[in-house]
Amino acid sequence: MHHYFQSRAIGANKRERTRQSLIDSAIDVFSTKGFEQARINQVTAQAGLANGTFYNHFNDKDDLAAAAADAIALEIATQLDGAMAGIERAATRVVVASTRFIAIAVENRAWGSVLVEQYVRAPMASGLATRYLKSDVSRGIEQGQFEVTLDDLLLEQIGALIIVSIRRQLAKGSNSAQSTHTCENILRLLGMTPSRSRQEVAKAHAALRTLTK
Amino acid sequence: MHHYFQSRAIGANKRERTRQSLIDSAIDVFSTKGFEQARINQVTAQAGLANGTFYNHFNDKDDLAAAAADAIALEIATQLDGAMAGIERAATRVVVASTRFIAIAVENRAWGSVLVEQYVRAPMASGLATRYLKSDVSRGIEQGQFEVTLDDLLLEQIGALIIVSIRRQLAKGSNSAQSTHTCENILRLLGMTPSRSRQEVAKAHAALRTLTK
Amino acid sequence: MHHYFQSRAIGANKRERTRQSLIDSAIDVFSTKGFEQARINQVTAQAGLANGTFYNHFNDKDDLAAAAADAIALEIATQLDGAMAGIERAATRVVVASTRFIAIAVENRAWGSVLVEQYVRAPMASGLATRYLKSDVSRGIEQGQFEVTLDDLLLEQIGALIIVSIRRQLAKGSNSAQSTHTCENILRLLGMTPSRSRQEVAKAHAALRTLTK
Amino acid sequence: MHHYFQSRAIGANKRERTRQSLIDSAIDVFSTKGFEQARINQVTAQAGLANGTFYNHFNDKDDLAAAAADAIALEIATQLDGAMAGIERAATRVVVASTRFIAIAVENRAWGSVLVEQYVRAPMASGLATRYLKSDVSRGIEQGQFEVTLDDLLLEQIGALIIVSIRRQLAKGSNSAQSTHTCENILRLLGMTPSRSRQEVAKAHAALRTLTK
DNA sequence: GATGAATGAGTATTCATTCAT
DNA sequence: AATGAATGAATACTCATTCAT
Numbered sequence: 054m055h056h057y058f059q060s061r062a063i064g065a066n067k068r069e070r071t072r073q074s075l076i077d078s079a080i081d082v083f084s085t086k087g088f089e090q091a092r093i094n095q096v097t098a099q100a101g102l103a104n105g106t107f108y109n110h111f112n113d114k115d116d117l118a119a120a121a122a123d124a125i126a127l128e129i130a131t132q133l134d135g136a137m138a139g140i141e142r143a144a145t146r147v148v149v150a151s152t153r154f155i156a157i158a159v160e161n162r163a164w165g166s167v168l169v170e171q172y173v174r175a176p177m178a179s180g181l182a183t184r185y186l187k188s189d190v191s192r193g194i195e196q197g198q199f200e201v202t203l204d205d206l207l208l209e210q211i212g213a214l215i216i217v218s219i220r221r222q223l224a225k226g227s228n229s230a231q232s233t234h235t236c237e238n239i240l241r242l243l244g245m246t247p248s249r250s251r252q253e254v255a256k257a258h259a260a261l262r263t264l265t266k
Numbered sequence: 267m268h269h270y271f272q273s274r275a276i277g278a279n280k281r282e283r284t285r286q287s288l289i290d291s292a293i294d295v296f297s298t299k300g301f302e303q304a305r306i307n308q309v310t311a312q313a314g315l316a317n318g319t320f321y322n323h324f325n326d327k328d329d330l331a332a333a334a335a336d337a338i339a340l341e342i343a344t345q346l347d348g349a350m351a352g353i354e355r356a357a358t359r360v361v362v363a364s365t366r367f368i369a370i371a372v373e374n375r376a377w378g379s380v381l382v383e384q385y386v387r388a389p390m391a392s393g394l395a396t397r398y399l400k401s402d403v404s405r406g407i408e409q410g411q412f413e414v415t416l417d418d419l420l421l422e423q424i425g426a427l428i429i430v431s432i433r434r435q436l437a438k439g440s441n442s443a444q445s446t447h448t449c450e451n452i453l454r455l456l457g458m459t460p461s462r463s464r465q466e467v468a469k470a471h472a473a474l475r476t477l478t479k
Numbered sequence: 480m481h482h483y484f485q486s487r488a489i490g491a492n493k494r495e496r497t498r499q500s501l502i503d504s505a506i507d508v509f510s511t512k513g514f515e516q517a518r519i520n521q522v523t524a525q526a527g528l529a530n531g532t533f534y535n536h537f538n539d540k541d542d543l544a545a546a547a548a549d550a551i552a553l554e555i556a557t558q559l560d561g562a563m564a565g566i567e568r569a570a571t572r573v574v575v576a577s578t579r580f581i582a583i584a585v586e587n588r589a590w591g592s593v594l595v596e597q598y599v600r601a602p603m604a605s606g607l608a609t610r611y612l613k614s615d616v617s618r619g620i621e622q623g624q625f626e627v628t629l630d631d632l633l634l635e636q637i638g639a640l641i642i643v644s645i646r647r648q649l650a651k652g653s654n655s656a657q658s659t660h661t662c663e664n665i666l667r668l669l670g671m672t673p674s675r676s677r678q679e680v681a682k683a684h685a686a687l688r689t690l691t692k
Numbered sequence: 693m694h695h696y697f698q699s700r701a702i703g704a705n706k707r708e709r710t711r712q713s714l715i716d717s718a719i720d721v722f723s724t725k726g727f728e729q730a731r732i733n734q735v736t737a738q739a740g741l742a743n744g745t746f747y748n749h750f751n752d753k754d755d756l757a758a759a760a761a762d763a764i765a766l767e768i769a770t771q772l773d774g775a776m777a778g779i780e781r782a783a784t785r786v787v788v789a790s791t792r793f794i795a796i797a798v799e800n801r802a803w804g805s806v807l808v809e810q811y812v813r814a815p816m817a818s819g820l821a822t823r824y825l826k827s828d829v830s831r832g833i834e835q836g837q838f839e840v841t842l843d844d845l846l847l848e849q850i851g852a853l854i855i856v857s858i859r860r861q862l863a864k865g866s867n868s869a870q871s872t873h874t875c876e877n878i879l880r881l882l883g884m885t886p887s888r889s890r891q892e893v894a895k896a897h898a899a900l901r902t903l904t905k
Numbered sequence: 906g907a908t909g910a911a912t913g914a915g916t917a918t919t920c921a922t923t924c925a926t
Numbered sequence: 927a928a929t930g931a932a933t934g935a936a937t938a939c940t941c942a943t944t945c946a947t
Contacts, residue, residue: 068906089302093942103908108943173386200460206434206444210451213426220389221419234419242451244460247413281931306917316933321918494927515728519921529929534922599812602859626886632860632873639852646815647845660845664881673839673883707910732938742912747939 072110074100079121084163088118088170122171125164126182129157133185136261143193147243148236148257150185151215155232159222166223172216183208190243200244211239233258285323287313292334297376301331301383335384338377339395342370346398349474356406360456361449361470363398364428368445372435379436385429389422396421403456413457424452446471498536500526505547510589514544514596548597551590552608555583559611562687569619573669574662574683576611577641581658585648592649598642602635609634616669626670637665659684711749711759713739718760723802727757727809761810764803765821768796772824775900782832786882787875787896789824790854794871798861805862811855815848822847829882839883846881853878872897 078099082091093114097107111117136153140146158165187208193199201207218235222228233254240250291312295304306327310320324330349366353359371378400421406412414420431448435441446467453463504525508517519540523533537543562579566572584591613634619625627633644661648654659680666676717738721730732753736746750756775792779785797804826847832838840846857874861867872893879889 071906092940104942105909105944106907109906113942201454202447204447206431206447207451209434210427210430210448213430214423217389217423217426218419221422231419234415234417235423238420238423238455241414241457242455244454246459247457284931305915317917318919318934319932322931322933326917497927518919530921531923531930532928535927539921602856627880628873630873632857632870633877635860636853636856636874636877639856640849643815643849643852644845647848657845660841660843661849664846664849667840667883668877668881670880670886672885710910731936743938744913744940745911748910748912752938 068110071100071102071106075102075107075110075117076121076124079117080125080163080167083118083121083170084166088114088174118167118171118174121167125167129154129164130182130185132157140260142198143189143196144198144240144245144253145257145260146189147186147193147239148254149261150189151236151239152232152258152261154182155215155218155222155235156227158219159227162223165219169216169220169223172212183212186211193243198243198245201242207242211242214239214242281323284313284315284319288315288320288323288330289334289337292330293338293376293380296331296334296383297379301327301387331380331384331387334380338381342367342377343395343398345370353473355411356402356409357411357453357458357466358470358473359402360399360406360452361467362474363402364449364452365445365471365474367395368428368431368435368448369440371432372440375436378432382429382433382436385425389425396425399424406456411456411458414455420455424455427452427455494536497526497528497532501528501533501536501543502547502550505543506551506589506593509544509547509596510592514540514600544593544597544600547593551593555580555590556608556611558583566686568624569615569622570624570666570669570671570679571683571686572615573612573619573665574680575687576615577662577665578658578684578687580608581641581644581648581661582653584645585653588649591645595642595646595649598638602638609638612637619669624669624671627668633668637668640665640668707749710739710741710745714741714746714749714756715760715763718756719764719802719806722757722760722809723805727753727813757806757810757813760806764807768793768803769821769824771796779899781837782828782835783837783879783884783892784896784899785828786825786832786878787893788900789828790875790878791871791897791900793821794854794857794861794874795866797858798866801862804858808855808859808862811851815851822851825850832882837882837884840881850878850881853881 075096078096079091081099082095086092086095091114093107094104096117097104107117111120133150133153136149137146140149158168187203190199190201190203190208190211194201194203214235218231222231236254236257237247237250240253241247245253288309291309292304294312295308299305299308304327306320307317309330310317320330324333346363346366349362350359353362371381400416403412403414403416403421403424407414407416427448431444435444449467449470450460450463453466454460458466501522504522505517507525508521512518512521517540519533520530522543523530533543537546559576559579562575563572566575584594613629616625616627616629616634616637620627620629640661644657648657662680662683663673663676666679667673671679714735717735718730720738721734725731725734730753732746733743735756736743746756750759772789772792775788776785779788797807826842829838829840829842829847829850833840833842853874857870861870875893875896876886876889879892880886884892
């Protein structure tokens with residue numbers, strides 16, 4: 054059994070460790086079978102726990118799915134924070150965040166598929182990611198980089214572009230060129246010209262490569 | 267019981283009429299309960315047919331859902347054909363098609379929700395709609411209106427913008443301003459500048475109003 | 480489609496031909512799927528007839544199975560008659576009849592498996608075969624070859640030996656040595672000594688080989 | 693509700709007791725309706741258990757039937773052990789075992805009918821009974837009582853004689869004379885002369901009467 | 906807190922049979 | 927006689943949830 058958040062489990066008390074192992078198993082099962090086809094007993098079996106133990110920690114499957122998605126979102130947000138620190142330019146922030154977000158979701162198939170499904174089941178649950186996105190888009194408008202009206206429709210549609218990219222890469226394999234195209238598409242959607250979009254993405258990706266070196 | 271495609275049923279033989287009434291009921295049930303929660307016996311009961319009759323016409327629920335989505339897509343395509351005839355300019359075609367598609371899907375809540383869910387469950391099933399879209403985008407590139415690379419990613423992401431718009435309007439009520447924004451977003455995604463996008467959408471919508479008068 | 484009793488079908492009127500084709504198909508299906516798993520629509524489909532046609536000719540599956548078994552028994556009896564004609568010695572008759580019966584049933588897997596299953600479902604249905612057997616055993620007692628009390632138990636148990644042999648050969652392949660052993664077992668069961676049984680079987684089988692040359 | 697193996701149930705844990713009560717009910721239902729017509733819910737209802745409980749203990753009806761037959765075979769074997777202890781002579785052992793086996797199966801109609809049907813559905817499942825039989829036949833050959841080749845065909849055919857006898861007595865009532873004839877038939881099948889067979893059976897049955905006195 | 910046996914409502918699916926054409 | 931669409935009763939099986947231990 055693989056512990057996605059083992060670090061969080063260390064030192065935790067027994068109750069918390071049991072809960073974490075249920076979430077770990079849930080991510081595996083959800084990503085393999087999908088939410089509807091996931092079975093509680095598959096989750097408990099994979100966690101090496103008894104059937105009834107589940108109900109000591111969660112009310113039902115929806116409760117578990119929300120907890121799993123939260124755990125994943127929190128973890129990705131933590132990882133993103135590092136890459137985003139110190140980037141001032143809004144367009145760069147959007148590109149870096151989108152690229153890293155897609156990359157993390159694709160590298161960790163289990164996370165990615167759970168996120169995609171949760172986004173589809175409840176688009177509003179991605180509120181956390183949207184919050185960051187919103188602040189960067191807003192900053193970009195102030196900085197005069199984005200010529201666009203900022204509203205929920207726009208944010209949700211940007212989110213949809215990202216989800217489409219993740220889903221396609223989960224289905225057909227990691228594809229950095231596609232991530233690049235997706236970033237260009239996002240920038241165009243934000244009002245940049247095609248040529249400018251390409252320049253911005255190229256610049257941001259160069260910066261990313263420097264960072265991850 | 268409401269027959270969505272009653273015109274098609276007239277003159278059809280018995281088998282075909284039964285099949286159509288199952289599809290009619292299915293659209294109702296799917297749109298009310300959602301695919302996963304829809305029950306075969308709800309569909310047959312609403313069609314006034316015996317339980318087993320379903321299996322004389324479909325293999326399973328997936329089969330039925332595909333048939334229902336196909337029927338809807340075909341019907342919308344037929345309705346669109348009228349509005350699209352005689353429009354040469356690609357940008358106008360894209361705007362008119364998107365606007366009308368969203369409008370029809372939103373006006374007919376049952377169709378819309380089935381389409382949205384099918385798109386989410388099997389994005390490729392929207393192949394029919396994508397085909398028309400692809401030809402118009404391709405035309406727009408040739409005409410020098412769109413500055414973009416035409417690939418499956420782009421088409422699927424445009425589709426996602428439309429689906430997001432339909433879903434939001436189904437949830438929060440018909441909203442022509444949102445459709446307008448969505449069209450502008452699509453044109454920007456296709457490489458047009460924000461101001462140009464606004465002009466094109468305005469022009470196309472003016473033409474639409476003339477047509478539907 | 481193979482006609483087991485094509486000869487009977489030639490010249491018959493249409494009703495009779497339809498009935499025969501249903502019996503033909505039934506033998507195929509029963510032998511492939513077994514009685515319980517055989518489906519009426521499999522039989523009609525294989526006969527190239529409509530579902531409902533079945534009920535113009537038979538009341539139900541049991542009716543059909545009985546008709547099929549009767550047709551097979553009649554056919555085998557006809558074939559046996561040739562081999563048995565002119566054999567006076569009872570022991571020889573029993574051996575020849577048993578050997579040929581097993582051989583025909585094994586050669587024609589479809590017949591054999593239907594016979595075995597029918598025997599198991601309704602041991603009394605083998606009345607026809609038992610009648611011939613009874614007369615030969617009776618003759619053998621009169622001729623002083625069999626030292627045994629002739630009763631229904633004995634006849635049914637002899638029948639069981641034959642069925643066991645057919646079943647085993649259907650499962651593991653034709654095996655003339657096993658048929659020989661079965662005949663010896665039958666003769667011992669009829670009161671012959673082991674050595675005498677072997678001689679009789681050897682003699683009868685020699686005669687059989689002459690006949691079939 | 694009658695517990696066939698109540699003694700075994702005492703002291704068993706809950707799971708095992710539930711399983712036993714399902715087997716008990718199954719024997720009742722199988723013997724009444726036959727395997728094919730037996731319904732899982734009849735079994736659970738008779739056991740006073742919920743429908744789904746069945747699937748906590750068995751995979752399907754076949755699984756249950758095998759378990760039931762095993763339980764019966766084990767029980768009969770246990771009962772036979774007492775009667776067989778101390779009998780050295782192979783012919784006597786075969787006669788005593790066959791007689792008692794038939795008697796027990798006939799006295800307990802439910803056991804008998806389940807055994808008969810299982811034998812017919814899966815002749816190999818009678819492996820346990822066959823094992824004992826094989827050792828006694830082998831012993832008889834060594835002791836010079838049986839003049840016969842020991843092979844699977846022979847064992848299965850002896851089994852068939854016993855099954856035929858049980859089936860007839862279940863159908864027409866207990867009949868010790870028929871059991872006697874069956875034993876004589878078995879001994880003749882094993883190569884004994886008719887007169888010797890009669891003597892052996894008479895002797896063994898005399899011994900049996902002494903034992904059971 | 907963990908266990909796991911028992912629950913039982915809920916449903917998809919099969920298929921013999923009918924009958925209007 | 928043949929058709930074949932419709933029927934609908936019958937049933938195996940699943941699995942979230944409970945609760946006594």
